[in-house]
Amino acid sequence: MRPARRIALIGTDFDGTVFAGGDTMVSAEHYRAFRRQLQHLRGAFGTHWAVVTGRHVSAMPLLLNELLMHGLSPDFMVMEDARIYRRRGSRFRPFWWWNFSIWLRRRRQLARHRERVRATMASIQAEHPTAVSMGGNRMIDLWYEFDADGAAVAVERRLLDQFAGETDFFVFRWGREVCLAPTAGTKGEAVRRLASELGAHRRDVFTIGDGQNDISMLDPVAAGLIACVANAQDEVRVAVERAKGFIASGQHIAGVVEALHFYAQKKA
Ligand SMILES: [Mg+2]
Structure with missing residues (x-):
């Protein structure tokens, strides 16, 4: 695949999107295809990939391991919807002030x-x-x-x-x-923060997910290239339809590959 369209940032949900979870088997071929897409996009445009998950930060090593098993390594990990970590070599370093502000908001929310x-x-x-x-x-x-x-x-x-x-x-x-x-911070906020960090325009930001907490990043305010996988919840489909986004016919990673292909081949 030679990408025709610039994509600066890819934001993918993890559970249900990149990973099927549970005992669902996903063909390794889809992960290979995703890896090739990333390679091409990184080579052509310096595209960054962020895994944007609601999982607790303590799950980060587990998630990274699962990705590594498929030869995948994201540039950013967003945990608990909004806490951002950037890859430096083999380690992930937090966005200190940003993460602190999210933590503070969360503390106040919990106290309430x-x-x-x-x-x-x-x-x-x-x-x-x-x-x-x-x-x-x-x-x-x-x-x-x-x-x-x-x-x-x-x-x-x-x-x-x-x-x-x-x-x-x-x-x-x-x-x-x-x-x-x-919900101290949303995935949408994190994606916008990342785009501004990378100097990326919203129209060059691709986001994909399947669940309720993905809706904030499947919003034209956060991204211009919006998609959901076939196994997405109904309210997610509705949000993607409303944003005139792409609804994949494949589930999980197969849907990610399909949506990324759709947008990368599309002339801007
Ligand atoms: Mg999900």
């Missing part, structure tokens, strides 16, 4: 809801005594791993009901893990 979150945790623990609390001192109080999928799904549904329509929290589930994460 502390009592309510604690009460919710107490009742989850009472109902699911074998649930393992993963939050610890990590600034996400409510984060559990359950011993059955059913329990995780039930708690996810309950949290979604309980915190429906609120902008201060996102509910996440990966397999048997469920967490209630404060």
Whole structure:
């Protein structure tokens, strides 16, 4: 593929987008194709790639490992939706001040809801005594791993009901893990911060995702080249349609390759 169109920044969600998660097998061929696309774009335009995930920063080594298994290495990692880390050699260094401001916002948000979150945790623990609390001192109080999928799904549904329509929290589930994460910063904000760091115009920014917390970066305010994978949630599709973006017919990484191909071949 010879890219015809300049793409300065690629922002991809991780779970459900670059990675299928769970036991879903994805053909290595798709990862090879994505690697080739990145190589061509980097060679032609110095394109940067950011993995933009809602996962907690403690998951970064795991994510990097999974990417490395496919020979992939991003230039930036955005964790917890908005905390930015830049690759320097084999290490990732934080955007100190930016990350600090997100941390501060998160602290204030948690303080506002502390009592309510604690009460919710107490009742989850009472109902699911074998649930393992993963939050610890990590600034996400409510984060559990359950011993059955059913329990995780039930708690996810309950949290979604309980915190429906609120902008201060996102509910996440990966397999048997469920967490209630404060939305101190959005993926859209992080992508805009990265674009300004790279001196990239919004029209040259490509973003793709599948979940609710991706919508802020699948917005013309953050990116000009917007896409979602075939397995995207309904509200994500709606957002991408509204932005006149690209809805891939492939799932996960296959959809990423397809969308990137669509935009890279498109004349500006
Ligand atoms: Mg996702």
